[in-house]
Amino acid sequence: MSFLFNRRPRTNTVDLPKQAKEQITKINGPGGAVKSEELAKTLTQMKFMLQGTQETETSPEQIFALVTGMIHEDLLYLLALNLYRLPFESRKDAQVIFSYVLRFKPPNASPKSDPIALSHVINSRPQVLVELCNGYEHKESATAAGTVLREVLKHDSAAALILYDDPNKSPENAARGLNGIQVDVRQSGKGVFWNFFSWIDQGSFEVGADAFTTFRELLTKHKQIVAQYLSTNFDLFFDNYNDILMKSSSYVTKRQSIKLLGEILLDRANYAVMTAYVDRGEHLKICMNLLRDERKMVQYEGFHVFKVFVANPHKSVAVQKILLNNRDKLLKFLQHFLEDRTEDEQFIDEREFLIKQIRNMPPTPVEPTQKPALLSQQPR
Template identity: 35%
Template sequence: MSFLFKRNPRTPQEVVRSLNEQISKIDLTNDNHKKYQDDCARFLKQMKVILNGDDETEPQPDQITLLAQEIYQTDCLYYLITNLSKLNFDSRKDVSILFSNLLRRKIGNQSPTVDYLINSKPEIIMLLIKGQVHHEIGLICGSIIRDCIKFEVINSLIIASKVFWNYFGYVQSDIFEVATDSFTTLHDLLTLHKKLVSEFLTSNYDQFNKNINQLIQSKNYVVKRQSVRLLSELVLTRTNQNFLNRYFDDTINLKVVMLLLSDKSKNLQIEGFHIFKFFIAKPKKSQKIMDILIKNKSNFIEFLEKFDLSSLNDSTIIDEKDYVWNEIKKLPEIERL
């Protein structure tokens, strides 16, 4: 922590204020922007040392408290995210580290940074979500968001917002890194906090179902496979029972899964089968579902005859295939006049 041992070292409050001042001066069209970027980088590194210490000195709790309080009071995090694209690459990484450190900071059972984000500046969360679509800052924004949603209250804030539905567009980005990172975030939002997500899926069944089915029918192979895997994970989560009761009574969903079974990709056929088996195993099927199953009985049998799973060396899925095959054979034949 060598900078603190200068004759007139900056206090934590001064470091934050100086950072805010330099951020406000960055203008990428100005010849001096490099100087201001370098100044921001220097102050961010000083903040990291206050939070984490260095080879010479351990972090001091009182200094950390002063730093954090000044960050909250001056809305430093807001200005950092607003101007994230103006910072150099290393500074953007330091912003992510700063967020991570502050999020982990606790006072008793309280998480001051989480309280600040929820109660004082929820705009920061919204800016981070929208930032994921921008190539130069998308991965940093995604990393910060995933740190944030480890806290259920922030996860709840996001999935209750209209901005949440942007992710179903982000995952279809032509920029591979943006699409992949966005899907990682979407997956975490829908799997980390089981009870919260269960209530969300029940309350937002129609909109979620429409969006996930659109992804499953994407022309992009990666999007299709990731979407089916996410859906499979939700299907296997017991707390999602209310959602599943509606999902497996919905003929639109059965038709989408049937398209997966007929896909040219063997991997997608297998992913589709893992969902299709639940339509078959459901004890009380709706009449509309039964009608589709009966109508397509011969097609299902033909598919299962060719559906070779021996290369997987997985006895479980082979047993499941046999079960599905037997159940389909039990379906009544269509009455022909």
């Protein structure tokens, strides 16, 4: 922090974003190494200005000037876009800068208003969010981008923007940020949200696990938005989910996604999605195979999805067929399923309940009295 005081008069607050912009656009070109060093210094300076140090307090006026400067120079976008190119320490600085800037409210703002930079991003520069997600493309930027994203995702509008990002969207709608979202239009599957599936299931544990954490936030934090989204994009979502996540060869991906599936299905807000999901015989098959997985925790998580199929009072004919075909095996299997879970009362009760349900099923499939409200768009 000595450089804040000792050197020649430093550039003032307004110049910092400008300076950072100039440096960031050149780190890829000739002399990039030098620029990147300069940029590192600029970012550190910005960080200290925003968070203060253990010795110095911050000045809201200075921060206000900095934040508006950053908006003016479109620096948030540039930082998100180039996050992985920054050196180790600068990535952390950038993460801190994002956190502070996206939270900052001018001292005179009403407590209910959104932070100024955040509302700028949401209303006119949603690409910042998209580029933050793209941080998962690179191991270097994944953690920093993920940390920022999860903080931003506390706002439902940010979650909506990420979910509804779609290159097929008309450019004018895209530029309108939140107002450009049409919830009833089906997604093309090319938007940034759909990349999460591959980010989660790529090689590195660090990147995959972080991407999954963000993915989970996206799908569980804002229930109404997600319920609507999943209803509209039911097939696309579950095709991806089943093929990439549930069948993943990575233990972590597999186990976490089964668990998340259970959480999504059992969420009250997703009732329509749940009934549609458990209507499909294909889904039941995936689930029954999980029960036979060789890893106990996979079996256990699989059980919590399987139980939804069995407990459903309006089982489809397809589901009934599968259960009936396997009735004896299932009964025998469930008797001894995860026997060593002797202390998990809820599990034991549920297992007993399922056994009873399966045992008491009528011998031939019966047409259900009620069909899922959410009829699948593409019959299979």
